[in-house]
Amino acid sequence: MRPRSHGRFRSGRRARRGRSDFRHGLKMATFTQQALVCFAALLLALSCARVDTSRPANTATDAPSAPPDAPSDAPETYTLSPEDQTDEALAAARRSDAEGRGASGQLPQFTPQEHMRRAAIYQANRAFEEARAHWRALIERYPVDPNVPAAFFGIGRTLFQERRYEEALPVFQKLGDTYQNAPAGRDGFYYVAATLLRLNRPGDAAARYAEYVQRFPNGERIDNAYLNIIDSLREAGRSDDALPWVERTRTRFKGTATETNAVFARLRLDVARGDWPSAFSTSDELSHMSFTRAVNTSAAEVAYLRAFSLEKSGQKEQAIKAYEGIGDGAGSYSGWRATERLKELGGAAKAAALAREARVAADVRRAASDFPAPFRDSVLRASKQLKIDPRFVLSIMRQESGFNPRAKSGAGARGLLQMTPDMAAKYAPLAGLASVSEEDLFRPDTNVLVGSAYLSELFKMFPDLPEAVAASYNGGEDNVARWVVRAVHKDPGIFTAELRQQGDVELPRLQNSLHRWSQATKVRQKAKEKRAGASSLIVGG
Missing domain, CATH: 1.25.40.10 (Tetratricopeptide repeat domain)
Structure with missing residues (x-):
């Protein structure tokens, strides 16, 4: 993890570099290189489950x-x-x-x-x-x-x-x-x-x-303390003891975003332990509440949790309708997850999912020309050596530093992937480096290599769950491992709902980017089939 200042999210200075053979034959896939505009949009606050360090x-x-x-x-x-x-x-x-x-x-x-x-x-x-x-x-x-x-x-x-x-x-x-x-x-x-x-x-x-x-x-931290009691009791396996705290929190903060967050905590609790009737009533109540910026969820995510609950309770037809009611698009993570669930349900639901994907692919194609691919040599070398997808690296790079190799945060993070000296020292051996100085982190080759080594380790810890990798990059893998367990279900959409508990983390950015990555990866695969021998962005592709 390379913690940052509590500005938390990089401002996104946008380097505009010319396109090159890095994307040759893969115009459709170009979007993935940086469509993850905010793929790492989780902040050092993640490392302090509701320890609000904004003050x-x-x-x-x-x-x-x-x-x-x-x-x-x-x-x-x-x-x-x-x-x-x-x-x-x-x-x-x-x-x-x-x-x-x-x-x-x-x-x-x-x-x-x-x-x-x-x-x-x-x-x-x-x-x-x-x-x-x-x-x-x-x-x-x-x-x-x-x-x-x-x-x-x-x-x-x-x-x-x-x-x-x-x-x-x-x-x-x-x-x-x-x-x-x-x-x-x-x-x-x-x-x-x-x-x-x-x-x-x-x-x-x-x-x-x-x-x-x-x-x-x-x-100063009273609202976070109430909400953390609920989740801590859940992690202790005491969900029944957590329920009274949901009501106490609602009473103490009635009419505020904290009350809404308490109801959302109840919904996540219901889903985790499979209390589907309660999940239905809680999601219905939550859907009628106000989703201000201080609220840790969205209407689309609540709708997804409700549809998931319908599916798991055996109400397949109602679940299909609920999933179809969640709008999909290049900017909707919950919509993408709904599309994925529809595909898994098969039959007419799968046909509907494919139609949704086709519409999203058009959005991807329209956006493809907006995303350059800087530092391609450094990224490709590191990605090949460490066996990770270079598009993922580029997405982190854009969000972390805006492609500025001299970027430095108030928390001591440096360079393209905003690595801190202590993390660089830890992962330098994995990258094949004897040592890394603070000044070395401003060198693109070194920074990308060490940052990619860290990402490689995270992918080993959380295979097939890039959401957890992105969360760990900011919040720490020890925290994320707890949240994976707390979510219970293996569905990525349920996991990301748990991440929303971390203060004012702008998870929608992460979610939207993940969706775009998924859609553009599929376009990339189709382009590869059509253009045998084209240079690939996927390691081993």
Whole structure:
């Protein structure tokens, strides 16, 4: 995973390069190369099942008499200036720290604010150990400074990001127990639950989320806490215990997007455990609710879950009608999944599915000329070596960097596939590289090779489920593995419904792109049959 800044989705700077023999004989397939405009549109928030990191958590206060939910008077998290976000700033911080270290290796004496600034520079470049050194120095040298809670949170959060959950847990526990009057303290209290979840202790995580709800009824993460209780109990195999929390959430957030999300959580629960009568009534109620941007589903997805429930309950004719009622097109993932289910049902349903596919193919052909294929040599070499589809790589590349090889995110991700230094070091051996420097990640050949190595491993973990691969690229394969289990059913549309639980992730982009990829791949296969010997975009094709 190459986590990004919580801008989360790349802005999509569009490099326009000329077409080449990379697409020779495959005009119809060109669309696949970058029709996945937002194929990787899942954000670092995925790595924190409803740990909403859209608001900076590293804030602190030392006001002991304030109630737990009182606003903080402490300074905000240190925000780096544009100058401090450069590689030059990182190099300068390292040079200064090295020159000023004492005989025993301790850091130079800085003000609390300077320790926070340097820690932020290192954190932004995923130089986590160097960041923690400054936070620890601040805590040791200035134990009553208002920045101490934020420093503790930084230590715990970076351990969490490195998936060192056993080490992160006591940090968050101490933070949550000691600094409950500070936003960073409340965040630490909340992150105990998120950490327990990743330690495969969903029951304990649910209890911690419930304790957060009780202690901080107006806490910064209160809506997420309610919703996470439901899903944590599901993961603990306690769906019956989750149902009352659906109703409590609806009551607490009546008339809001959170209420709608709670009803959606109930629908996913019903589908997962095969309670089809409840799934019908829940989907009917949900279909009449408002689908604002803050809602984690769509009318089309709800319709798909209802049609799936009809099919699994043995109501084939009603299921066919329901699937046919979900509009298909190059921009509709749920429509594509409905078409796939119709094909599997056979007979007249299959004929209807083929007609839908023909209409979508026309959309693909019309869009084909809009998608160039840059860095073709780098992509083809890496894809061949690692045995993955180069179109998938290009789709990730477009979304992550807009084909800008010098792109750098606020979370330290670099280059075309936005790889972070720590992930590059992990996957360099698989790519046949002895080592990869931070500067190497700005080189297209190196970046594409290392990123493709990671994608290759993800495809081994989640064969035949590109949705899970795309989700893992941003959210982490450990999280995605849990969501696959939670979905129960092997249908990709049911799996992607579980992904919608991750905050404000724009999964529709991922879904639409997956649909386009599927449709254009079929066009590619037909073109290949007609043009024997044409260069192929599919490895081994």
